[in-house]
Amino acid sequence: MSARKLGDSLANLDKAVVNLEKALTLPIDQELVFEGTIHRFEIVAELMWKTLKRALEFEGLSPKTPRDSLKEAFRVGWLHEEATWLDMLDHRNTTSHASPADELVAKNYADIAVLTPKIRSTLDFLKARYARAE
Secondary structure (H helix, E strand, C coil): CCHHHHHHHHHHHHHHHHHHHHHHCCCCCCCCHHHHHCCCCCHHHHHHHHHHHHHEEEEEEECCHHHHHHHHHHCCCCCCCCHHHHHHHHHHHHHHHCCCCCHHHHHHHHHHHHHHHHHHHHHHHHHHHCHCCC
């Protein structure tokens, strides 16, 4: 894994997290805001595991799947509350396969608001750790 590719990953994730954080500040009284926020979360979840995978590869490790990437990042101490992060993958899968009116999606929206600060914290950790790669 090259430093440039890892830096690109971190920059893309940062932009996506900023967009998600902005979406969470909007009232969800309009369907498009609700749906757009959930879509932004799906993007962040995808970029998060891919960025973790690239960072782990940069360190010489070889996770294969999204779940492997999260478990390995937890093992090396980059993540805490393993179940929360594995739930993030489950939420991503649930929201991408459910209709916006689905009650489960509404519950996931609330969980997204709780997960987002943890995502931001991990992103900030990775950005500090790989500041030269950006």
